[in-house]
Amino acid sequence: MKTILAVDDEEHILELLAYNLERDSYKVLKSESGEHALEILAAEKVDIVLLDWMLPGMDGIEVLRRIRADKSNHRIPVIFLTAKSDEISKVVGLEVGSDDYLVKPFGIHELLARIKAVLRRTEGIAKVTENEDEREEKLIIDSMEINRSRRTVTFEGRPIELSFKEFELLYLLAKNRGIVFTRDNLLEKVWGYDYIGETRTVDVHVSNLRKKIEKDESHPVYIKTVRGMGYKFA
Template identity: 40%
Template sequence: MKILIVEDQQEIAQLIEQTLVREGFSCHIANDGLTALTVFKQQQPDLVILDLMLPGLDGLEVCTRIRQQPDNKDPYILMLTARGEEIDRVIGLSTGADDYLVKPFSPRELVARVRALLRRSLRHGVQEVDQIYRTKHFTVDLAQHTATRQLDSQGSDLLDLTTLEFNLLATFLSYPGRVWSRTQLIDKLWGNDFFGDERVVDTHIRRLRKKIEPDTANPTFIKTVVGVGYKFEDENL
């Protein structure tokens, strides 16, 4: 597992690197946002530990640009900040971060967060059954790990989804019309491996909507149930 550490304070960056190398991870360090994007393209890390306050491009902009690069690996992003205000956490998650850690933190907590995030990747790499879910507009094949959308012209479009987006769509298609709370989606997708803010679900919902909805401002398929969570609406075949 490769980890990119983006931290402008050299002592903190080296401490994180030493801690993770002892745990068996391969690490690279970038000390500013532009360098981080260059190293990211070269190394294609599995996880990015990203400081919020960086010279040049800040952590929010780096996170946004990483999520906007569809041809590259879609890594987990653990955002670091010295500020613990609620608004910072919300902004960080809204740009695509998967988890959020406030400085100062202990090496033990850092390792726990990193391992929890990377276990999600390993967990999702194995499908439990050979199952195909179909609705009028979508087909998800668990065995082939493919998701397609039926187009109005009778053709189909192969969806380019991350592993988590694929599993989220499969979960919705397995129970069309069911209302899922954030907690239920976390239990379904991450189980005991989850370690973080439950609003990370909202981030992945937004990203999935961008890939399947004709109009993300007025979703046709993934509907928000105010005060409860989300549900998927499409006709069954």
């Protein structure tokens, strides 16, 4: 049974989520604050987090940042459930490292579909990593080392912290240097055929990667934009 942590400061929303998710055979843990949510993550095994943005005290963005900075939990998939529907908020949520973004009010069937899609993607990649535990698969490009087995990236000797999707995107592009991928190609290969989202997601993650691995993100050396087509690793 998969465990879901639902974080929202409105009790009736938590009850609604718990009722519907438990009917679909999930175990549900509930939290009304970001601080409490982090305490639960430190004590319990959680498979996915449903996170509200506007929480009292520590908001959802800060909670997500702390999850991604925690070596024990940084790979846990997170779906934002929020009333913030503007494009800038969606971009910020994705840049910080959310795996999906669903605007309130939402349909429970769509939520269930998104949860299942995210779990399929993350579990599939985890199984591949487990099968590689006896050999380290590395890509070394100039001063960058991408270790697929350990899921680590170093640049000029310093570690680079990447979200789950950022790592998968970087590894795919770097392993296929010179090959141009359209945004739709990247959505299919990194997010999965059943991803419910827009190609803008790819642009956001590429932008976030450039901030982390490029010395000058406005003049990228590694991840190049191919006008009218998509992206490639130069």
